[in-house]
Amino acid sequence: xxxxxxxxxxSTIYPGHGIQFVRNDAKIFRFCRSKCHKNFKMxxxxxxxxxxxxxxxxxxxxxxxxxxxEFERKRNRPERYDRNLTENTLKxxxxxxxxxxxxxETHIKNRMKGKKSKITKEALKELDQQIHMIKAPGxxxxxxxxxxxxxxxxxxxxDTDENRMEE
Amino acid sequence: MIQxxxxxxxxxxxxxxxxxxxxxIGVSNHRYAHIGDVIVVVIKGAVPNMPLEISEVVxxxxxxxxxxHILDNGMIIRYDxxxxxxxxxxxxxxxx
Numbered sequence: 476x477x478x479x480x481x482x483x484x485x486s487t488i489y490p491g492h493g494i495q496f497v498r499n500d501a502k503i504f505r506f507c508r509s510k511c512h513k514n515f516k517m518x519x520x521x522x523x524x525x526x527x528x529x530x531x532x533x534x535x536x537x538x539x540x541x542x543x544x545e546f547e548r549k550r551n552r553p554e555r556y557d558r559n560l561t562e563n564t565l566k567x568x569x570x571x572x573x574x575x576x577x578x579x580e581t582h583i584k585n586r587m588k589g590k591k592s593k594i595t596k597e598a599l600k601e602l603d604q605q606i607h608m609i610k611a612p613g614x615x616x617x618x619x620x621x622x623x624x625x626x627x628x629x630x631x632x633x634d635t636d637e638n639r640m641e642e
Numbered sequence: 643m644i645q646x647x648x649x650x651x652x653x654x655x656x657x658x659x660x661x662x663x664x665x666x667i668g669v670s671n672h673r674y675a676h677i678g679d680v681i682v683v684v685i686k687g688a689v690p691n692m693p694l695e696i697s698e699v700v701x702x703x704x705x706x707x708x709x710x711h712i713l714d715n716g717m718i719i720r721y722d723x724x725x726x727x728x729x730x731x732x733x734x735x736x737x738x
Contacts, residue, residue: 490715490716490717491715491716491717492716493718494710494718494719494720495717495718495719495720496719496720496721496722497706497719497720497721497722498722499721499722499723
């Protein structure tokens with residue numbers, strides 16, 4: 476039994492799922508579900524279809540190079556059954572999965588850095604330019620003269636751990 | 643899903659080029675042949691000056707079908723063409 480990768484979306488194909496298509500030049504295309512199969516029949520290029528792993532890797536959305544990917548390389552030589560080896564492999568798979576997903580998350584987080592400040596900046600700019608959509612220009616002027624922004628300092632008493640009521 | 647009048651490619655080197663299915667061997671009223679079924683074919687196209695000739699009626703076993711073939715372990719395989727291998731009455735292939 477072997478877990479294959481879908482040719483279109485690169486997800487794992489578990490036994491009993493999907494369709495394999497054998498082309499006349501003996502190249503085998505494996506698909507995980509009919510969605511991928513139908514896209515293939517439509518002659519779509521997975522590198523251009525946004526939800527596939529191929530697109531995400533190509534456009535830098537997902538991690539491309541990492542040491543954890545080396546563990547998952549396809550090996551064609553069958554290994555002789557060794558109980559210790561199997562046990563260690565199963566344990567290693569769990570650890571490697573955890574490490575890889577953690578690294579992928581940090582990759583995406585780094586990619587999204589600065590997004591929040593960008594959004595707030597754009598929102599402020601839009602507010603400046605498009606305020607006439609919300610308030611009439613005349614009302615704005617009247618409001619400005621009425622409210623003189625006098626800064627009031629308010630002392631906030633922080634509850635220290637000792638003073639907080641015990642639960 | 644091969645039925646009579648279906649044209650099939652030849653998947654061996656028995657010098658035939660194209661086959662047309664006439665009958666499906668097995669249970670009577672068998673409508674369609676799948677991978678592994680024996681069918682009776684007539685040779686529609688062949689390489690000239692070779693043992694097999696056009697309009698010769700022979701038997702063949704289906705090896706490729708465009709219709710999906712479900713294996714026992716749940717795997718589904720689909721080929722790009724319909725193809726068969728020419729055999730004789732014992733089941734030995736005519737090609738090498």
